[in-house]
Amino acid sequence: MRRTIYQHDANAKHEGAPRLAWVRGLLAVGACVAVASIGSSCNLDPVHRASVNGLGPEEADLYPVESEYHRPGEPCALCHSTKGPADSVFVLGGTVFWGPDDYNARVDNAYVRILDANKTKRCFVTNCNGNFYVRKEDFSKITFPLLVSVERTVKPGQDESTLVIRRMSSHIGREASCATCHIQGLRDFASPGQIRMFNSEQEFKDKNIPLIDCPPPEDFVQVQKCPEDVN
Amino acid sequence: MFALTSRSALLLGIAVLGGMGALVTGSTSCASPPDNKRYTEILQPDYATYRTYVDPYLQRRCGTLDCHGQPGRAYRIYGFAGFRLYNVDAGLVSGQQPTTEDEVLANYQAAVALEPEEMSRLMATQGAEPNKLLLLRKPLKLERHKGGPAMSEDDAGYRCVVAWLRIRTVRPTADGLDFETIPEQEREQLPVLARQRCEEAQSFP
Numbered sequence: 001m002r003r004t005i006y007q008h009d010a011n012a013k014h015e016g017a018p019r020l021a022w023v024r025g026l027l028a029v030g031a032c033v034a035v036a037s038i039g040s041s042c043n044l045d046p047v048h049r050a051s052v053n054g055l056g057p058e059e060a061d062l063y064p065v066e067s068e069y070h071r072p073g074e075p076c077a078l079c080h081s082t083k084g085p086a087d088s089v090f091v092l093g094g095t096v097f098w099g100p101d102d103y104n105a106r107v108d109n110a111y112v113r114i115l116d117a118n119k120t121k122r123c124f125v126t127n128c129n130g131n132f133y134v135r136k137e138d139f140s141k142i143t144f145p146l147l148v149s150v151e152r153t154v155k156p157g158q159d160e161s162t163l164v165i166r167r168m169s170s171h172i173g174r175e176a177s178c179a180t181c182h183i184q185g186l187r188d189f190a191s192p193g194q195i196r197m198f199n200s201e202q203e204f205k206d207k208n209i210p211l212i213d214c215p216p217p218e219d220f221v222q223v224q225k226c227p228e229d230v231n
Numbered sequence: 232m233f234a235l236t237s238r239s240a241l242l243l244g245i246a247v248l249g250g251m252g253a254l255v256t257g258s259t260s261c262a263s264p265p266d267n268k269r270y271t272e273i274l275q276p277d278y279a280t281y282r283t284y285v286d287p288y289l290q291r292r293c294g295t296l297d298c299h300g301q302p303g304r305a306y307r308i309y310g311f312a313g314f315r316l317y318n319v320d321a322g323l324v325s326g327q328q329p330t331t332e333d334e335v336l337a338n339y340q341a342a343v344a345l346e347p348e349e350m351s352r353l354m355a356t357q358g359a360e361p362n363k364l365l366l367l368r369k370p371l372k373l374e375r376h377k378g379g380p381a382m383s384e385d386d387a388g389y390r391c392v393v394a395w396l397r398i399r400t401v402r403p404t405a406d407g408l409d410f411e412t413i414p415e416q417e418r419e420q421l422p423v424l425a426r427q428r429c430e431e432a433q434s435f436p
Contacts, residue, residue, distance in 0.1 A: 172297065180296075187325075188315075188324060
């Protein structure tokens with residue numbers, strides 16, 4: 001599983017390329033073995049198939065499998081593409097985390113705002129597992145490159161004043177999965193790390209923001225639309 | 232002993248190779264020995280202008296991690312918000328430390344080394360027919376480009392790059408038989424309008 005192999009130690013010094021080459025090599029070997037033994041994806045593109053298999057199987061103890069809550073932090077559109085294995089095709093998808101390192105602290109009801117090259121603005125809301133996704137039919141004219149920001153308000157749906165907002169300064173050139181660049185558990189020369197609202201886990205803890213179970217308890221309010229889209 | 236045998240086998244191999252080498256050189260002695268001091272100089276575009284005006288645009292427009300900020304690209308771009316140049320001491324992380332001088336230089340070299348002969352031709356003719364350069368043919372989509380059209384002839388970014396390529400960096404030598412590099416302090420500056428275009432292009436999209 002990718003995130004266990006990529007387990008990131010926040011205090012460890014950056015060791016640079018040799019270690020990564022090793023890890024990546026191992027990953028590739030792992031992926032090949034997975035292909036050979038499971039052969040789960042029937043796509044004929046070996047690179048695609050290896051990447052999909054490299055993500056490993058669903059983990060039923062962590063999330064309801066094959067649901068909108070599944071595989072947080074993973075590159076959604078790798079599978080949710082015309083190449084499969086998922087049937088639904090996403091033009092964008094990703095996961096928002098509270099801090100830079102903790103995989104288990106994810107942001108519910110975050111507003112992910114997109115400004116595309118045609119200056120079309122759209123906003124999407126994350127679910128209790130921090131996931132958001134955009135189906136092809138929901139943004140069919142999406143035109144890259146895109147600018148993106150993520151906001152979390154104080155009490156989404158009720159108090160919409162900003163708790164924290166972060167804007168990506170660079171743009172997305174062509175990639176549909178946030179996690180292809182924002183590799184979970186890996187901050188290095190080719191990845192800025194998981195999408196985060198705070199720069200340190202401590203900063204997040206100090207705010208005493210409650211974490212939501214997922215699937216959520218009954219009293220949880222899942223916001224469906226960003227404030228600007230509510231009439 | 233194994234170690235010994237394998238070593239002597241190696242020695243034997245070298246001896247055989249040496250013998251063959253001697254044979255080959257002996258029989259082809261009419262070929263002149265290669266001159267390792269000889270090289271073809273690339274006529275290069277202006278670095279100072281590239282660094283200040285062009286690189287910020289190319290980084291932003293082309294250098295994201297999903298495009299040219301990737302080790303798989305022949306034209307590879309490094310920088311703050313993308314791929315970082317490997318450096319043991321600096322430990323550069325995507326999105327953390329500002330772009331370094333080494334990275335800008337690597338970007339410049341990548342742009343020049345993409346088609347060194349074509350770049351030399353362009354410099355020798357003071358930027359005439361810039362669209363022959365792969366660096367522009369691809370984003371203009373005059374040629375297949377995985378990233379689709381990324382520039383058009385009427386956008387600020389394209390004009391910024393072309394204005395940079397027009398800066399004269401070489402002149403004919405006194406005898407007219409060769410080119411010499413114009414010292415940096417004697418070079419013309421990027422015109423004001425072109426500078427504005429470069430700045431405008433950086434705010435993309």
